[in-house]
Amino acid sequence: xxxxxxxxxxxxxxxxxxxxxxxxxxxxxxxxxxxxxxxxxxxxxxxxxxxxxxxxxxxxxxxxxxxxxxxxxxxxxxxxxxxxxxxxxxxxxxxxxxxxxxxxxxxxxxxxxxxxxxxxxxxxxxxxxxxxxxxxxxxxxxxxxxxxxxxxxxxxxxxxxxxxxxxxxxxxxxxxxxxxxxxxxxxxxxxxxxxxxxxxxxxxxxxxxxxxxxxxxxxxxxxxxxxxxxxxxxxxxxxxxxxxxxxxxxxxxxxxxxxxxxxxxxxxxxxxxxxxxxxxxxxxxxxxxxxxxxxxxxxxxxxxxxxxxxxxxxxxxxxxxxxxxxxxxxxxxxxxxxxxxxxxxxxxxxxxxxxxxxxxxxxxxxxxxxxxxxxxxxxxxxxxxxxxxxxxxxxxxxxxxxxxxxxxxxxxxxxxxxxxxxxxxxxxxxxxxxxxxxxxxxxxxxxxxxxxxxxxxxxxxxxxxxxxxxxxxxxxxxxxxxxxxxxxxxxxxxxxxxxxxxxxxxxxxxxxxxxxx
Amino acid sequence: xxxxxxxxxxxxxxxxxxxxxxxxxxxxxxxxxxxxxxxxxxxxxxxxxxxxxxxxxxxxxxxxxxxxxxxxxxxxxxxxxxxxxxxxxxxxxxxxxxxxxxxxxxxxxxxxxxxxxxxxxxxxxxxxxxxxxxxxxxxxxxxxxxxxxxxxxxxxxxxxxxxxxxxxxxxxxxxxxxxxxxxxxxxxxxxxxxxxxxxxxxxxxxxxxxxxxxxxxxxxxxxxxxxxxxxxxxxxxxxxxx
Numbered sequence: 001x002x003x004x005x006x007x008x009x010x011x012x013x014x015x016x017x018x019x020x021x022x023x024x025x026x027x028x029x030x031x032x033x034x035x036x037x038x039x040x041x042x043x044x045x046x047x048x049x050x051x052x053x054x055x056x057x058x059x060x061x062x063x064x065x066x067x068x069x070x071x072x073x074x075x076x077x078x079x080x081x082x083x084x085x086x087x088x089x090x091x092x093x094x095x096x097x098x099x100x101x102x103x104x105x106x107x108x109x110x111x112x113x114x115x116x117x118x119x120x121x122x123x124x125x126x127x128x129x130x131x132x133x134x135x136x137x138x139x140x141x142x143x144x145x146x147x148x149x150x151x152x153x154x155x156x157x158x159x160x161x162x163x164x165x166x167x168x169x170x171x172x173x174x175x176x177x178x179x180x181x182x183x184x185x186x187x188x189x190x191x192x193x194x195x196x197x198x199x200x201x202x203x204x205x206x207x208x209x210x211x212x213x214x215x216x217x218x219x220x221x222x223x224x225x226x227x228x229x230x231x232x233x234x235x236x237x238x239x240x241x242x243x244x245x246x247x248x249x250x251x252x253x254x255x256x257x258x259x260x261x262x263x264x265x266x267x268x269x270x271x272x273x274x275x276x277x278x279x280x281x282x283x284x285x286x287x288x289x290x291x292x293x294x295x296x297x298x299x300x301x302x303x304x305x306x307x308x309x310x311x312x313x314x315x316x317x318x319x320x321x322x323x324x325x326x327x328x329x330x331x332x333x334x335x336x337x338x339x340x341x342x343x344x345x346x347x348x349x350x351x352x353x354x355x356x357x358x359x360x361x362x363x364x365x366x367x368x369x370x371x372x373x374x375x376x377x378x379x380x381x382x383x384x385x386x387x388x389x390x391x392x393x394x395x396x397x398x399x400x401x402x403x404x405x406x407x408x409x410x411x412x413x414x415x416x417x418x419x420x421x422x423x424x425x426x427x428x429x430x431x432x433x434x435x436x437x438x439x440x441x442x443x444x445x446x447x448x449x450x451x452x453x454x455x456x457x458x459x460x461x462x463x464x465x466x467x468x469x470x471x472x473x474x475x476x477x478x479x480x481x482x483x484x485x486x487x488x489x490x491x492x493x494x495x496x497x498x499x500x501x502x503x504x505x506x507x508x509x510x511x512x513x514x515x516x517x
Numbered sequence: 518x519x520x521x522x523x524x525x526x527x528x529x530x531x532x533x534x535x536x537x538x539x540x541x542x543x544x545x546x547x548x549x550x551x552x553x554x555x556x557x558x559x560x561x562x563x564x565x566x567x568x569x570x571x572x573x574x575x576x577x578x579x580x581x582x583x584x585x586x587x588x589x590x591x592x593x594x595x596x597x598x599x600x601x602x603x604x605x606x607x608x609x610x611x612x613x614x615x616x617x618x619x620x621x622x623x624x625x626x627x628x629x630x631x632x633x634x635x636x637x638x639x640x641x642x643x644x645x646x647x648x649x650x651x652x653x654x655x656x657x658x659x660x661x662x663x664x665x666x667x668x669x670x671x672x673x674x675x676x677x678x679x680x681x682x683x684x685x686x687x688x689x690x691x692x693x694x695x696x697x698x699x700x701x702x703x704x705x706x707x708x709x710x711x712x713x714x715x716x717x718x719x720x721x722x723x724x725x726x727x728x729x730x731x732x733x734x735x736x737x738x739x740x741x742x743x744x745x746x747x748x749x750x751x752x753x754x755x756x757x758x759x
Contacts, residue, residue, distance in 0.1 A: 081727055081728055084727070085724070085727065085728070089569045089570050089572075089573040089574070090558065090562075090565055090566045090569045090570050091558060092566075094558055094559065094562065096558070096559055096560070096561070096562045097559055097560055097633070129560070129633050129636060130632045130633055130635075130636055131636075132632060190733070191733070194732070194733055194734050195732035195733060197727075198724030198727040199722070199724045199727075200724070200726070200727070200730060200734055202734070203734040203735060203736045204733070204734065204735045204736070205735075205736060205737075205738070206735045206736060206737035206738070206741060207737065207738055207741075215550055216549035216550050216552075217549070218553065219552065219553050219554050219719060219722055219724070220553045220554045220555055220556040220719075221554065221556075221724065222556055222558060222559070225559075235556075235559045237557070237559045237560055237637060238637070239550075239553075240553035240554065240555035240556065241550070241553060281733075315741060316739075316741030317741075511547075511548060511549065511550045512550075513550055514550070514551065515551070515555070515637075516548075516550075516551030516552060516553045516555055516716065516718075517551065517639065517641055517714055517715055517716060
């Protein structure tokens, strides 16, 4: 058993309001530079939608992630030792600028400096690449909130195995539903970007599992951009280096939450330590598709287990990290409660960012009703809206609605369940059970028998349900972010004697990050 | 032996060699961040395919052809003993040159017409591409007009290059060569000379080691097993990540 520690994350999608505050926090700190304008290390997508870059989930186009072809072994789909080196002169699977969008700004000065004339001056959009005026064709979150549904939402790769009728039903105006999917780098256990980098510039930090690109070793071979199935490795066209989310490691090392998580308005983000068994990574990534999620969860170790603790200590994991693992909100969501699932586990990278699937569109089911009696009392506009349909949110029917959801479970299973609805229904039912339980406690219109039956069905006790409720709804900052001390003081002392560099430029990255010749 | 010949065939090659060695090593050590192939595929991909692929495979073929003729001249001469084999070598080398030139002109054209690419094109890129185009054009001219190059390269140029590398320069044969061939040689030295100042440095870091490294890579800040063991003293261990 090779116990290692990983900073892992949980995003609670039911709480995401799609405000993009996380994206802005990240952008302002890390990607507000030339060549990085188009990058969103953190982005929030509307689902169903094509996402960013367009159709990133369609691996027939981008060839990201790992693939199991026939045998026991897995291989990189579009890169790897032979394919990567052969395609190094021209990578046929590389997403290009237009697959993201051409970044632009406006000529604001024209508004002020234009001479007096008959027309109102306008601020024309100019490309941030060429500096020339452009016609904007797409931009960040171009398909936000289902805008341009025929062009975007209907092209969502996750709709592939839904029947035509199911798709039609999803996009009927009265039935349309959506949720937000915030995405950052997953800091995978089996990262495809690391494996694909010909230069060996990308690595996983042993201490906390953050995946980083060494800017001094990257040579712009661009294979990581192809290999990452989540398209979270970006190519900086100006410096000729690839860049990606660094999980705000300078903040983490100082005990602060990453900027995107710290700024999260909906408080949907949780961050904490998971212990895992590094010996089993390859095996866990190579199991058949339907076992991938279980295989990944099996990798994660119980931090209370004597054996695990002993092995962890032998491996040099600090007591403070072990303590953080035992109190980790991520461990609770992922392992203890089984509420969070990885996004697209079928890419076999073993992502360490887990999502609590959204239940909001599931809660209400649409039913056709006869409102003629009520309609008399309403004004004409209201009558028109509520003539035939109404959303059924009664507590009596609440448990039946998961399978007959407004939002097809099959669609969400393509995102979070490697296509199997079973896992997703289980998670959704658990969440429903917690709601039923809390409604019983706070409102009291659901009787105790129904509540207990509901909880028993998903093997929850009222105590656990209360814990889930507390961590979901009431969690304070320190409950959501359980960051172990980085013990950087040890590392720095070993790297360099700090006294040697006293009064000088210091140590670390001292070079101006300028484009090469 | 006049002064120009000494400058171009003795001084220049040593200057090129020195600059190449000192320049690239200095750049690798001191300005690693600028060591990159500076790929522009992200900004333009379709035209790149028709330029980059033929150019790179072609120039690799030509480079290793020249290298073989330099290092193993007798093997080339032995191969060329039969006219059929000579023809095969000459024709394939010429075809390689044509493919390379086609790719390179494609790349040059691509840089000129695309507005985005002009933003990532430096003067040295243009100089380098012009030099390479001239060099390959001259090479094709020589292959066509002064045949059979593969044979006389082995008997005339290989000894000259050898004399340069053994620090006993002998330029007697080179000065007798036609001007076109001399120009080809001089340009080759100039290209070597400017390598440290161009994106050509990416050739030197072609990631062959990728073939034998394990796929996954984990870096530890400290020796995790020793650091917390009170029995052993800390080992100095500088992580290779910065």
